[in-house]
Amino acid sequence: MLPFAVYVLVFLGLPLYMVIHGAFTTDAGHFTLGNFKATFNSPAYKTAFKNSVILSVWTSLVGAVFGVWLAAAVVAARPGGMLRRVVSSASGVLAYFAGVPLAFAWVATLGAEGVVTVLLKDIGINLYAGSFTISSLLGVGLAYVYFQVPLMVILITPALEGLRPQWREAAEGLGATKLAYLRHVAIPVMAPSVIGATLILFGNAFSAYATALALVGSTLNIVPAQIDDAINGNVLVNADRLGLALGVEMIAVIVVVMVGYWLVQRRARRWLQ
Amino acid sequence: MSFGEVGIVAADETVAGPEPQPRPKMRGRGRPRIWRVAIFLLATVYFIGPLVAAFKYSLIQSNGSYGFGNYGQIAQNSAIRSALFTSLEIAVITAVVVVVLMLPTVVWVRLRAPKLTLVMEGVTLLPIVIPPVVLAAGLEELQIHAPEWVVKLLFNHPLTALAPFYVILALPFTYRALDNGVRAIDLHTLVDASRSLGASWRQTITQVILPNIQTAVLGAMFLTIALCLGEVVIASLLLYHTFPVELIQASLSGTAGISVALSIMTLAFTFALLFALSFLAGRRHRASSIKVI
Numbered sequence: 001m002l003p004f005a006v007y008v009l010v011f012l013g014l015p016l017y018m019v020i021h022g023a024f025t026t027d028a029g030h031f032t033l034g035n036f037k038a039t040f041n042s043p044a045y046k047t048a049f050k051n052s053v054i055l056s057v058w059t060s061l062v063g064a065v066f067g068v069w070l071a072a073a074v075v076a077a078r079p080g081g082m083l084r085r086v087v088s089s090a091s092g093v094l095a096y097f098a099g100v101p102l103a104f105a106w107v108a109t110l111g112a113e114g115v116v117t118v119l120l121k122d123i124g125i126n127l128y129a130g131s132f133t134i135s136s137l138l139g140v141g142l143a144y145v146y147f148q149v150p151l152m153v154i155l156i157t158p159a160l161e162g163l164r165p166q167w168r169e170a171a172e173g174l175g176a177t178k179l180a181y182l183r184h185v186a187i188p189v190m191a192p193s194v195i196g197a198t199l200i201l202f203g204n205a206f207s208a209y210a211t212a213l214a215l216v217g218s219t220l221n222i223v224p225a226q227i228d229d230a231i232n233g234n235v236l237v238n239a240d241r242l243g244l245a246l247g248v249e250m251i252a253v254i255v256v257v258m259v260g261y262w263l264v265q266r267r268a269r270r271w272l273q
Numbered sequence: 274m275s276f277g278e279v280g281i282v283a284a285d286e287t288v289a290g291p292e293p294q295p296r297p298k299m300r301g302r303g304r305p306r307i308w309r310v311a312i313f314l315l316a317t318v319y320f321i322g323p324l325v326a327a328f329k330y331s332l333i334q335s336n337g338s339y340g341f342g343n344y345g346q347i348a349q350n351s352a353i354r355s356a357l358f359t360s361l362e363i364a365v366i367t368a369v370v371v372v373v374l375m376l377p378t379v380v381w382v383r384l385r386a387p388k389l390t391l392v393m394e395g396v397t398l399l400p401i402v403i404p405p406v407v408l409a410a411g412l413e414e415l416q417i418h419a420p421e422w423v424v425k426l427l428f429n430h431p432l433t434a435l436a437p438f439y440v441i442l443a444l445p446f447t448y449r450a451l452d453n454g455v456r457a458i459d460l461h462t463l464v465d466a467s468r469s470l471g472a473s474w475r476q477t478i479t480q481v482i483l484p485n486i487q488t489a490v491l492g493a494m495f496l497t498i499a500l501c502l503g504e505v506v507i508a509s510l511l512l513y514h515t516f517p518v519e520l521i522q523a524s525l526s527g528t529a530g531i532s533v534a535l536s537i538m539t540l541a542f543t544f545a546l547l548f549a550l551s552f553l554a555g556r557r558h559r560a561s562s563i564k565v566i
Contacts, residue, residue, distance in 0.1 A: 015411025097503040101536030108330035115326035207404030224406040247407035
């Protein structure tokens with residue numbers, strides 16, 4: 001226990017302290033809220049937060065809908081079967097580990113020279129005629145969905161498995177139609193889990209940077225890219241402190257999301273345990 | 274790293290044994306349901322499509338013809354090769370450190386201080402709450418403000434600069450994997466027996482507990498290795514040339530074909546790792562410990 005505590009304090013606590021300390025001080029080391037004020041007043045940072053939130057909201061909603069759907073289809077298959085193994089391993093790869101490789105698969109598909117882009121051009125559809133590019137908010141979002149759906153599958157499968165067949169039989173025995181079973185039993189029981197998992201998806205997209213970094217570098221205006229720029233770019237005087245303030249703001253957003261998750265999770269445990 | 278490691282839970286029904294399971298009545302009763310077929314079709318197009326496209330793309334050689342030229346070039350590209358070795362080195366060392374650090378802690382908490390379980394769960398969730406880009410910013414600050422001996426000790430080599438922090442990133446995965454493994458065995462009896470026969474704590478952990486939860490330990494190590502091979506944000510912000518960073522570099526310098534070829538190989542390798550894990554976890558019923566769903 002002691003080695004663990006010391007380790008976490010040194011290698012997690014210290015960087016975290018540096019972020020918080022730097023965000024709340026001036027270069028001379030005095031306490032200030034000026035860094036936060038500056039980030040709130042900067043139009044570029046405001047846009048970054050807006051973009052990050054938009055990106056996270058739509059990719060987590062799309063991820064949630066298709067993730068639940070896919071998970072439900074997989075749960076209906078035989079436990080321990082091949083389909084389940086493949087889907088669960090593939091979900092793990094795509095959700096947790098595939099940021100950069102996935103971005104390149106995406107470039108190869110929908111990039112300016114991508115296979116699908118070229119195919120579509122051959123039949124007369126020019127994807128790039130409008131404002132779409134792989135490095136736009138929409139292009140990056142499509143790549144995000146690629147890991148959001150598998151993450152939803154991972155998060156929601158245990159809850160779906162906890163949906164007992166007896167409840168269905170009881171409902172049907174009492175004369176419920178399929179729709180009535182869904183409306184009065186399955187959806188109310190599942191709702192907290194689904195909401196909780198969607199919140200996690202939101203946080204996941206909000207803090208993710210690997211895919212965007214590989215697709216567009218730091219030019220897409222989202223919060224992690226702004227932090228990257230502020231720390232490494234040296235575009236502005238005092239920029240790295242602004243980057244640290246942005247970091248604290250990001251943590252604050254995710255803490256709020258996690259509290260929401262914790263609240264709905266308590267509710268979810270009532271039925272599914 | 275992402276957020277959802279919370280999703281790693283105990284496998285309680287990974288039975289692969291011969292005894293026939295009473296098959297639950299399927300909703301479809303043998304008839305393929307439209308909603309299932311529809312989502313599988315959609316998923317196939319959306320998930321397999323880009324992979325097929327990427328594979329086709331990787332076969333386009335620099336002179337425009339099709340072939341395995343890009344794959345051949347990987348072996349000759351010394352920057353990528355050395356980056357891959359660096360990353361593998363980091364991955365293996367991180368995986369070992371994680372287990373050495375976490376296994377005794379998990380055992381100790383289960384045995385002596387179960388009340389601390391909640392604290393442990395909270396602490397190991399912290400790396401999820403802190404986005405990697407923010408951790409990287411903190412490290413950057415540390416690099417600037419730390420005394421010189423710390424900088425020399427830590428930040429002069431990617432291994433010492435990254436591995437200690439990848440251990441932190443791996444905590445959410447590994448804590449849950451090991452804790453589930455330890456929960457599945459009769460820890461008290463094993464430890465009492467071993468201790469009363471005169472074994473030291475170290476012997477108890479390495480020779481009694483470790484063999485009993487080897488699937489969980491392997492799982493924790495596999496996940497850590499996959500994490501280290503994929504982590505790009507911290508390495509890139511601190512300007513270390515690890516494998517994924519080099520992947521991005523290669524594509525920027527106009528050899529996108531190589532990057533895509535490597536991406537496919539990485540995806541295949543990670544998938545193989547996790548797929549093998551799913552069999553390991555199913556092989557031993559009693560010690561069945563983790564799965565990634």
